[in-house]
Amino acid sequence: MDATVPGNSRAQDAPDAPHRAHRPRTPDEDRRRLPGVLSGIADRETARLRDGTRPWEWWLERAVLHGRRYGYTDTLLIAAQWRAATDVRSYEEWRAVGRQVRRGETGIRLLSPPGGLRAVFDVAQTDGLPLPPPARVSPLGLPSDRVGELSAALRERHGADRIEADSAAFLVLAWLGLEPRPPVFPVNAFWAGAETGDRILRLGRRVYETALDPSAGGVMAAAHRFFRARLAGSWVPAYLAGRGFPRGAQRRWRIGWAPPGPAALTGHLRGLGHADEDVVAAGLARRSGDGRLFDTFRDRAMFPIRTPDGAVAGFIGRRPDGGDGPKYLNGPGTDLFHKSELLFGLHEARGALAAGARPVLVEGPLDAVAVALADPAGHAPVATCGLSLTGAQVGALGGIADLGVTGVLVALDGDTAGRSGAIRAWETLAGVGGPLDLAALPPGRDPADLLRDGGRAAVRRALAAGTPLMDLVVDAAMDRAGGGLTTAEERLAAIRAAAAAVTARPSGAARQAVRIAARASVPAALITEALIDAAASG
Known part of the structure; x- marks a missing residue:
């Protein structure tokens, strides 16, 4: 069922049209023009959020209605075209629940990537079977209806900044039927835009699904909760504290511990209902010659590696000093964990990078935490975790940081291997417009070593004393x-x-x-x- 151009009697703030004579446009011309018109509507609504004409709560209230199904931009377009829309679905989705879009109804136009269009309809435009009332859900493991408490948990567990955490917390509790009070936001929503809005919605959806089912969020999320829950009784907190990483930093970076048993994690995941095939596919366990599963990570400090939206994609585990095996163990590549595309710490550094902090390329997770502790505002660390830097990783970094202005500071280990790694990084970074510099690390030392031996000031001095990488x-x-x-x-x-x-x-x-x-x-x-x-x- 086709829909007509936005601009019916229910639409609001339709685009201004010049008052001059012109030949009528053909339907094909209208279709070609629509994506630009819709993008213009979304841009104008974003500008109103940023300058305070519309409060951020205005978008949140509409995201409560539409955000679980649609993204930031489409939520704006629904609100702009139909102010009173409450339940918006496609023609096929309405038929699937026993309702029919009435003949002649005007569709609400949304943007479909890349550059396409789709039509959706509000429930008020349909007839048919009654819809069941929305269920009032009892959230499992979440604070009652207090946005502040849930927001604090999201900042700690997912590394979200306050605006994103407050917004996602409000959405989650509203979707759970708890009628929360919106938090107070600045008058001008300077953060408004598709990138931030969609990130808030992704975080909110993930937390909402986990609240409905504690095993939700996938096998990786369940494994991370398992590692985190066992941290306190392990050697890891005291070891990290002795190296200059306080308990607060351990919490912020969501560090955990994998127990030494051969299948402690595997048994836990099986108890949650995860299939053996999923555990193996996630790289969390491997099969022995006789078909039995054994954990990939055993007796290691566990550092989660996240996708850009904060989901745990994989882990890197550090053994205790004097333990067996390699010092750092990366999980194997999986459908979610593409080693050549992800950087440890990029998700955690996104706020500082967006604010203009200079990216610092380091080798391992402890180096990244050391740099973040030493200069959280001026430098934003990302780690290759022992791998060579790739063009895909530079692209991901450039999607957040303005590399043409900040450039990159390379702070790999000050030994022969580290210098060779810096040269390989230069080959990948040579096209970056901003300055490329090399931190002044002593021979055989890395940022984590400097933090342990000289404190945060020693790390800051090394970062400040950089020389051109060339x-x-x-x-x-x-x-x-x-x-x-x-x-x-x-x-x-x-x-x-x-x-x-x-x-x-x-x-x-x-x-x-x-x-x-x-x-x-x-x-x-x-x-x-x-x-x-x-x-x-x-």
Whole structure:
């Protein structure tokens, strides 16, 4: 059933139309024009939220009605086209529950990615079987109807900032039928937009589903709750505190502990009703030769790795000092855990990154926590967890941070392996517009080591004393190609190798020309010629 263009008698704030004579548009022209019109409506409503013309509570009240089924933008479009809409579904969805959209009714147009359209209808536009009254649900494990208490829990458990936590808490309690009082928000909703709005809705839906069924949220969420519940009785809290990570930081980063038993987690997940196949597919257990399951992580401090919207996608476990196995153990790749796409700490750092903090690339989870503790406002850490940085990870980081302004500070371990990792990171980061620098870490030390031995001030000093990352790249290129730089042939090979490296990021060419000339003991003009030749041949 087709729907007509928004603008019927029930619509509000229809787009302004110029008062001039023009030929009527054809139906095909109207359809092509609609996505732009709808985007304009959504942009205008967002602007009204941001400037205080509409309070943020206005959107939340409509998200209570439509947010469990639709996203931020479509919720705005429903409200703009039909002020009194209460239950909006597609033509097919109404038929599935025994109701029929009346002939001639005008549909509410929504945007369907990528750039398409769909029509939905309010229950008032339908006839048929009565709908059952909404059930009043008793929330399991949630505070009664107090938004503040649930908001605090969301900030602790999911790393949400106050605006997002307050908003999601209100939605969850409203969906549970508890009629909560909206929290107080600033007059201007400067955060309004599809990214924040959809993140609030995703968090709210996930918490709502978990409240209905404690086993909801998937096997990963259940495993994380298991690890968290066993932290207090383990060696992990005292060990982390001894390294400079206070209990508050352990709570904020949702660190847990995997018990040493061969199948402690597997038995717990089976008791919740999770199938063995799901536990294995999530990378939480493996099969022995005789088919029995044993836990992937045993006697390890557990750090959750999250997707951009906060869902736990995988884990990295650290063994106790002197324990068996590798120091850090990554879970295997799964349908949810794509190692080449996720960065540890990116979800937790999103607020600081959006506010302009500089991204800091570190190797492991403890390094990330150390940087976050040392300078939570100025630097936002993300960790590759022992893997090489990928273009997909840089893209995910650039989706939150303005890399053209902040650039990236690389703070990998100050040893040979760390320097090699920094050079590989530079190859991936070379296209970033902002500055690329290398933190001043002592040989063989990482940010977590500095926190343990020198406190937060030592970490801050290392972050502040950065040098251009290209210095390291150019020096390494000269060392590889030029050996001891004792002959003319070695110096020429070193100059050519360095020039090739500089052309990948010519913004630092002037500084590097001076450095190359000094190292090779040749006139600067010769280096300039080499750079020109390298750029021309590249």
